[in-house]
Amino acid sequence: MKNSIAERVRDFLKNHPPFNLLKQKKLLEIAEEVVIIYLEKGDSLFKANDTFNEHFYMVRDGAIGLFHQNKRVDEIVTISDVGDIFGVRPLIAQENYKLTAKANEESIVYAIPIVAFQEAVENNSAVYKYLITAFATNAYDSYTSKENKEIFVDYLPSNSQDITNFQTANYTKSPIVCHISSKLKDAAIQMSSHKIGCIIVVDDTKKPVGIITNSDIKNKIATGLFPIETNVKNIMSSPVITNKKGLTVADGQLQMIKHNIGHLCITKDGTVNSKLVGVLSHHDILVTLGNNPSVILKEIKRAKRTKKLRTARLKANTLLKSYLEQNIPLSHIITIISQINDAVTVRAIELSLKKMLTPPPVAFSWLALGSQGRKEQLLFTDQDNALIFEDVPESSYEETQAYFLELARLITKALNKIGFEYCEADMMASNPEWCKSITEWKAQFENWITNPDEKAILLSSIFFDYSRIYGNEKLVDELTNTIYKNLENSSLFFNFLGLDAIKNPTPLGFFKQFLVEQNGDKKDLFNIKSRALMPLIDAARLLVLSKQLKGINNTSERYERLAEIDPKNKELYESCSYAFKALSKFKTKQGFQNNNSGKFIELESLTKEEKLKLKRCFKPIQDIQETLKVRFDLKNFM
Amino acid sequence: MLEKWLHKKKKHYPSFYLEYLDLFKKKKRGRIQSTRFVAFDTETTGFNFDKDRVLSIGAVSFIGKSIHVNNSLELYIKQDIFNPETVKIHGLIKHGALNKVNELEAIKIFLSYIKNDVLIAHHANFDRTMMNKMMQRNGLGKLKNKFIDTGVLFKKSKHIIYQENLKHHSLDDLCKELNVPKVDRHTATGDALITAMVFLKTISRLDKRKNLKWNYLLSS
Numbered sequence: 001m002k003n004s005i006a007e008r009v010r011d012f013l014k015n016h017p018p019f020n021l022l023k024q025k026k027l028l029e030i031a032e033e034v035v036i037i038y039l040e041k042g043d044s045l046f047k048a049n050d051t052f053n054e055h056f057y058m059v060r061d062g063a064i065g066l067f068h069q070n071k072r073v074d075e076i077v078t079i080s081d082v083g084d085i086f087g088v089r090p091l092i093a094q095e096n097y098k099l100t101a102k103a104n105e106e107s108i109v110y111a112i113p114i115v116a117f118q119e120a121v122e123n124n125s126a127v128y129k130y131l132i133t134a135f136a137t138n139a140y141d142s143y144t145s146k147e148n149k150e151i152f153v154d155y156l157p158s159n160s161q162d163i164t165n166f167q168t169a170n171y172t173k174s175p176i177v178c179h180i181s182s183k184l185k186d187a188a189i190q191m192s193s194h195k196i197g198c199i200i201v202v203d204d205t206k207k208p209v210g211i212i213t214n215s216d217i218k219n220k221i222a223t224g225l226f227p228i229e230t231n232v233k234n235i236m237s238s239p240v241i242t243n244k245k246g247l248t249v250a251d252g253q254l255q256m257i258k259h260n261i262g263h264l265c266i267t268k269d270g271t272v273n274s275k276l277v278g279v280l281s282h283h284d285i286l287v288t289l290g291n292n293p294s295v296i297l298k299e300i301k302r303a304k305r306t307k308k309l310r311t312a313r314l315k316a317n318t319l320l321k322s323y324l325e326q327n328i329p330l331s332h333i334i335t336i337i338s339q340i341n342d343a344v345t346v347r348a349i350e351l352s353l354k355k356m357l358t359p360p361p362v363a364f365s366w367l368a369l370g371s372q373g374r375k376e377q378l379l380f381t382d383q384d385n386a387l388i389f390e391d392v393p394e395s396s397y398e399e400t401q402a403y404f405l406e407l408a409r410l411i412t413k414a415l416n417k418i419g420f421e422y423c424e425a426d427m428m429a430s431n432p433e434w435c436k437s438i439t440e441w442k443a444q445f446e447n448w449i450t451n452p453d454e455k456a457i458l459l460s461s462i463f464f465d466y467s468r469i470y471g472n473e474k475l476v477d478e479l480t481n482t483i484y485k486n487l488e489n490s491s492l493f494f495n496f497l498g499l500d501a502i503k504n505p506t507p508l509g510f511f512k513q514f515l516v517e518q519n520g521d522k523k524d525l526f527n528i529k530s531r532a533l534m535p536l537i538d539a540a541r542l543l544v545l546s547k548q549l550k551g552i553n554n555t556s557e558r559y560e561r562l563a564e565i566d567p568k569n570k571e572l573y574e575s576c577s578y579a580f581k582a583l584s585k586f587k588t589k590q591g592f593q594n595n596n597s598g599k600f601i602e603l604e605s606l607t608k609e610e611k612l613k614l615k616r617c618f619k620p621i622q623d624i625q626e627t628l629k630v631r632f633d634l635k636n637f638m
Numbered sequence: 639m640l641e642k643w644l645h646k647k648k649k650h651y652p653s654f655y656l657e658y659l660d661l662f663k664k665k666k667r668g669r670i671q672s673t674r675f676v677a678f679d680t681e682t683t684g685f686n687f688d689k690d691r692v693l694s695i696g697a698v699s700f701i702g703k704s705i706h707v708n709n710s711l712e713l714y715i716k717q718d719i720f721n722p723e724t725v726k727i728h729g730l731i732k733h734g735a736l737n738k739v740n741e742l743e744a745i746k747i748f749l750s751y752i753k754n755d756v757l758i759a760h761h762a763n764f765d766r767t768m769m770n771k772m773m774q775r776n777g778l779g780k781l782k783n784k785f786i787d788t789g790v791l792f793k794k795s796k797h798i799i800y801q802e803n804l805k806h807h808s809l810d811d812l813c814k815e816l817n818v819p820k821v822d823r824h825t826a827t828g829d830a831l832i833t834a835m836v837f838l839k840t841i842s843r844l845d846k847r848k849n850l851k852w853n854y855l856l857s858s
Contacts (some may be wrong), residue, residue, distance in 0.1 A: 002712050002737070003707070003827075004712060004825055004828060005707050006708070031707065033707065035706050036704070036705040038704075038705075038838045038842075061817075061819060106842075108819075111704070
């Protein structure tokens with residue numbers, strides 16, 4: 001019987017090694033036995049120490065992360081992309097898996113039965129050679145991915161620095177160079193256009209003869225020692241310190257300390273007498289070690305591909321974790337992480353703009369909504385965003401919107417790849433409802449404010465916490481002013497918002513026990529987000545909107561500002577601010593422990609002390625809800 | 639009396655259809671995750687339930703999230719009715735080189751493949767009616783299986799604020815929305831596989847929000 005699916009599976013396999021080495025007929029035999037597996041993000045195919053399966057795998061769509069389990073923490077070893085094979089251990093050695101394979105995003109995987117594969121391959125040595133290489137590369141982390149024919153292209157930071165120290169350092173390949181006869185001015189222009197801090201001076205045979213750094217220019221040109229048109233020869237530091245490729249991070253760092261320099265030149269044979277192949281900078285080393293926010297920010301700004309952004313954002317997670325362990329104040333942590341999140345978004349937008357065939361037809365603004373808009377996003381969460389563009393004549397509206405929708409589609413796709421999941425409710429700028437002109441937006445908000453209904457309130461909790469991430473400031477200011485003007489006489493809207501803010505009952509029951517979920521698969525878990533954080537967030541938003549306080553989005557800052565202008569309730573507001581920070585920290589820590597958003601808490605896993613701490617935070621929630629009831633006269637509406 | 643009459647009528651059915659009917663006597667549904675589903679699609683000579691005929695049936699089955707390639711169904715049916723208009727969509731010509739079976743044979747194979755499992759199709763009503771008409775032409779009763787329409791299911795998976803202004807979703811729309819690779823579109827088996835993927839992706843979105851239950855899945 002004809003089997004079209006098997007034929008299509010074969011068509012995919014034949015383009016990827018090792019299957020490209022097999023004959024079509026054999027390949028079809030294998031393809032007929034393939035199992036197509038769909039994986040949601042986070043689903044695992046096999047876990048470390050599991051006995052081996054009858055299959056090995058190839059990624060058809062999406063990406064599968066391979067993790068090494070270290071104590072309770074999952075360290076990512078590599079990510080397999082479309083066309084990569086993984087889980088080949090049972091083919092080579094009949095022993096238990098050493099790594100865990102988990103879907104990094106929604107994926108489709110082909111499971112290839114080992115028996116059928118072995119029968120088809122027989123003794124094709126080329127195939128086995130490939131498999132062994134793939135297996136070896138996978139077994140311990142390789143950094144020199146290019147040489148392995150891009151089998152495993154990603155590198156992600158590990159938590160343990162011991163491992164990092166002995167990794168091969170990731171130097172900059174094909175560094176920016178200038179010829180020894182060039183003028184300093186031209187070299188400086190090159191440096192600034194590439195946003196780099198140093199340039200290597202080479203001779204006719206591409207051998208490195210010197211290096212010019214920012215400080216050379218500062219010390220020798222800016223001080224007037226040499227004219228700006230001088231030859232690079234006069235300015236450069238020479239000779240350079242060279243090394244072979246393949247040196248470890250630890251070695252690189254030692255060399256730099258020894259010679260008191262910031263850059264090592266990597267040459268073909270490791271001496272100054274061979275061709276320059278790369279540069280290892282102190283920055284590269286820090287990047288590999290990876291827990292320094294300014295390094296991460298730099299890396300984000302220089303990223304040329306979305307993949308790099310994902311790596312950088314994952315490093316921020318490592319950073320966040322160590323901050324939490326060190327008990328650094330949460331307001332500080334939040335500031336840093338939101339800066340990183342914003343920078344990632346900005347870079348994703350810049351990269352997406354480059355992919356567009358034409359520049360934007362009119363000015364636009366990219367807004368972050370919800371938790372990113374409030375600058376409170378710590379762990380990866382869903383992306384919520386919107387786009388405003390300048391008014392255009394009606395005749396070209398559709399065309400303009402189409403342009404921005406396409407742009408937004410690229411941006412949201414990039415953000416998703418970085419780790420911010422698509423918004424379940426599709427509150428993203430790629431949705432025509434949330435990508436429109438300034439006039440349309442004004443009308444939209446006015447409609448929400450003057451005709452509040454359930455839907456409007458549902459949306460307002462997300463849309464009223466917006467902040468500009470990229471683009472034109474004027475558009476956003478204009479929108480904000482219109483909103484506040486509309487709010488001046490709209491008590492009904494505040495009543496609705498108030499009802500929404502108190503709709504979640506206090507987290508404690510009558511006997512002071514935690515109120516847990518009653519049904520669903522989260523039964524008996526405590527939802528810290530909806531029961532504790534949301535009431536505080538909603539109340540803060542309502543209060544600042546009603547007091548016409550513009551430009552403060554962060555919940556704890558909102559309470560602090562409220563405490564200033566309303567000294568009567570200073571104590572309440574301050575305790576709300578404190579409670580919010582403590583609860584966020586709690587949620588983040590839980591999220592790390594369980595590798596999820598931290599939203600649902602298993603009460604049994606908490607110590608008595610932790611439970612007490614949590615309960616202390618609930619008191620202000622009750623108080624602020626009572627305050628709202630009185631202030632907005634909600635009793636009459638209930 | 640009535641029972642006797644029903645009983646009498648049943649007797650005229652060929653044994654394979656009676657066996658099929660028997661399967662529906664025991665009613666038991668286990669967990670969704672461990673239940674076999676069959677996604678299927680038909681290619682026809684047109685959209686007229688009475689005049690047009692089924693040219694091919696494609697189906698894939700799955701339990702959990704794994705689809706076994708060697709357990710798919712691909713049937714091509716001999717038909718006297720032929721409509722050159724639809725050839726450009728499905729590419730099936732009257733005297734193609736494919737190995738074809740007659741209608742009764744196709745039904746027999748199809749029923750033994752689907753058993754009493756839940757069937758999944760996109761705009762299921764069309765495929766269901768086409769199959770029922772074909773079965774009636776051959777002196778059989780209708781399909782007894784439960785149906786899930788991926789178009790309806792997708793609509794349910796959307797956030798409540800968008801449901802009201804959702805338009806009619808074609809399989810192509812869903813592929814785009816859910817990022818399902820479109821391979822072999824407009825062959826019965828290809829579309830069956832795509833439908834299965836659409837189903838899996840949609841229920842994973844639904845399952846995230848709530849613990850998925852049978853009555854929710856089967857309600858329309």
